[in-house]
Amino acid sequence: MATTPSNMKGFYRLKKNKSGITKPTSSKKSSLHLVPSLGSDITQLTALISHGSPDLKDYHDNHEELMRQFDMNMAYGPCLGMSRLARWERAQRLGLNPPIGFEGLLKAEKVRSECWWDGRI
Amino acid sequence: MAGMEIDTVENLQRKQSTYQSLDETFEIQNETYRGQQYSQIYFARLHMMRTLLYSLVTHWKPHVPVCTVLGLEEGRECIIVGTLYKHMKLKPCILDEYSKERSAVPLVKHHNFMHPDDHLVLEDESGRVKLGGTVLSPSVYVTGVVVALHGKETGAGDFMVLDVLEAGLAPQIEPQLKSREDKYVVFISGVSAGSSLSNPLQFQLLVDHITGHLGDEKEQGIAAEIVHVVIAGNSVEIPLGLLNGQNLASKDQSRLSEPVQELDILLTQIAAGVPVDIMPGSNDPANFSLPQQPLNRWLFPGSRAYNTFRSCTNPHCFELDGVRILGTSGQNIDDLKKYSEGRDGLEFMERTLKWRHLAPTTPNTLGCYPFTDRDPFLIESCPHVYFVGNQDKYGTRILKGAEGQLVRLISIPKFCNTGMVVVFTTTKLRSQTSF
Numbered sequence: 424m425a426t427t428p429s430n431m432k433g434f435y436r437l438k439k440n441k442s443g444i445t446k447p448t449s450s451k452k453s454s455l456h457l458v459p460s461l462g463s464d465i466t467q468l469t470a471l472i473s474h475g476s477p478d479l480k481d482y483h484d485n486h487e488e489l490m491r492q493f494d495m496n497m498a499y500g501p502c503l504g505m506s507r508l509a510r511w512e513r514a515q516r517l518g519l520n521p522p523i524g525f526e527g528l529l530k531a532e533k534v535r536s537e538c539w540w541d542g543r544i
Numbered sequence: 545m546a547g548m549e550i551d552t553v554e555n556l557q558r559k560q561s562t563y564q565s566l567d568e569t570f571e572i573q574n575e576t577y578r579g580q581q582y583s584q585i586y587f588a589r590l591h592m593m594r595t596l597l598y599s600l601v602t603h604w605k606p607h608v609p610v611c612t613v614l615g616l617e618e619g620r621e622c623i624i625v626g627t628l629y630k631h632m633k634l635k636p637c638i639l640d641e642y643s644k645e646r647s648a649v650p651l652v653k654h655h656n657f658m659h660p661d662d663h664l665v666l667e668d669e670s671g672r673v674k675l676g677g678t679v680l681s682p683s684v685y686v687t688g689v690v691v692a693l694h695g696k697e698t699g700a701g702d703f704m705v706l707d708v709l710e711a712g713l714a715p716q717i718e719p720q721l722k723s724r725e726d727k728y729v730v731f732i733s734g735v736s737a738g739s740s741l742s743n744p745l746q747f748q749l750l751v752d753h754i755t756g757h758l759g760d761e762k763e764q765g766i767a768a769e770i771v772h773v774v775i776a777g778n779s780v781e782i783p784l785g786l787l788n789g790q791n792l793a794s795k796d797q798s799r800l801s802e803p804v805q806e807l808d809i810l811l812t813q814i815a816a817g818v819p820v821d822i823m824p825g826s827n828d829p830a831n832f833s834l835p836q837q838p839l840n841r842w843l844f845p846g847s848r849a850y851n852t853f854r855s856c857t858n859p860h861c862f863e864l865d866g867v868r869i870l871g872t873s874g875q876n877i878d879d880l881k882k883y884s885e886g887r888d889g890l891e892f893m894e895r896t897l898k899w900r901h902l903a904p905t906t907p908n909t910l911g912c913y914p915f916t917d918r919d920p921f922l923i924e925s926c927p928h929v930y931f932v933g934n935q936d937k938y939g940t941r942i943l944k945g946a947e948g949q950l951v952r953l954i955s956i957p958k959f960c961n962t963g964m965v966v967v968f969t970t971t972k973l974r975s976q977t978s979f
Binding site: 505517 | 588
């Protein structure tokens with residue numbers, strides 16, 4: 424080995440690179456007002472960042488967060504392939520009592536009309 | 545003109561009956577395909593059946609707790625409700641084409657894919673569990689049936705089934721029989737106009753009999769009591785050689801339309817005299833997946849002039865004088881024959897009524913439209929007559945339900961093979977064959 428022991432520390436990095444996908448810092452967490460959900464919070468947030476830049480404006484909306492909860496809720500059935508309003512109406516018709524406020528949100532177009540996974544799968 | 549003697553035979557009037565079509569649930573009018581998968585129809589089916597089964601379970605075993613598949617605890621007796629999935633070794637799988645070694649799977653039999661190693665799995669939204677025990681026989685059940693199971697989880701992670709609850713026959717409305725006079729409904733299927741097997745003279749003979757051109761007064765009197773004709777599928781057979789996707793020569797183009805024209809000529813004669821419903825079958829020029837939509841009326845330029853001619857969906861449901869009649873062109877029962885075992889076609893028909901689902905193997909092995917908000921094949925109200933077309937032989941039986949329901953099961957044989965039609969008496973719920 425040509426290098427001397429004193430150069431080893433510089434040769435091999437001892438710390439991880441800070442670039443790439445990272446876990447969110449605690450400051451970001453508190454501003455999101457996360458509610459307990461079925462999936463892991465960490466994986467869902469890294470999915471936000473994995474697109475390149477954080478889509479903060481669309482998905483940090485409180486209403487959108489509520490709709491995401493609605494999408495993920497198993498009791499209302501699968502969410503893919505249906506618009507959120509159609510799924511809400513189906514839940515209503517089957518007697519599952521989905522939250523009434525969601526219908527208003529969807530009809531007023533304050534949230535995305537398609538489910539969370541639409542376009543991502 | 546006054547000197548001519550006219551026969552003083554009175555004109556026989558055909559009997560009338562009230563008709564109401566109940567095909568709305570089978571029509572695909574407002575559905576739009578938005579890329580959905582079949583998970584939606586399975587969810588709708590599971591939810592509707594589970595709500596029903598939960599209400600039945602409280603009377604069946606009131607002291608046993610109900611839980612989901614994920615909530616199973618080892619050794620604790622409970623009831624779970626879910627969709628059955630039958631794992632079949634011999635079921636053809638598209639992935640077999642890509643698997644490297646093919647010798648492990650034995651040659652597939654065309655008519656039945658059963659194997660002694662088949663086993664059942666119960667699935668709901670939370671998970672699935674393999675079913676063990678001898679109560680639930682894999683040869684009887686198929687994928688897509690929703691049942692309630694009483695049992696407990698074993699150490700191996702299987703669910704040992706102690707008892708099973710099917711939905712049973714749906715509630716039935718009493719038929720309001722207004723008159724006591726006999727009225728007949730004629731069921732035909734598998735006419736296969738245009739095929740080498742069919743004999744046009746045979747069908748013409750039938751048409752003449754129905755329209756009253758045959759026989760003496762007594763025969764005509766019987767024919768006048770025919771109030772409805774139902775043609776249950778496979779009315780034409782288009783020569784398969786012409787459908788290979790290549791451009792047709794002009795001489796072949798006429799061969800393509802000949803079977804339908806032949807059928808139309810005969811249908812016009814029937815429609816002129818008696819209301820006739822025509823349903824599409826597996827060989828007819830209609831869509832492939834269930835529920836098959838009505839045959840286009842422009843295929844029948846002659847018959848469509850009559851308002852007695854009705855092109856209907858498959859499955860087809862209607863009420864005649866208060867008698868509810870439901871039936872298919874045979875695809876649902878034929879598919880059950882491939883994936884399960886039964887004594888005869890009537891036994892499969894009985895099972896579908898007890899499972900409250902016309903075609904439980906959709907969409908697994910039988911093509912079906914990916915509905916999102918409902919499953920149209922669920923039987924909400926038990927029919928008085930349940931018919932299936934294009935079967936190998938005639939068969940009929942009365943099925944009694946737990947709440948006093950009575951259903952006449954009719955298996956209609958293929959006309960091109962047997963020359964038989966089924967004549968059903970509405971007032972007495974009796975059926976017989978007619979050659």
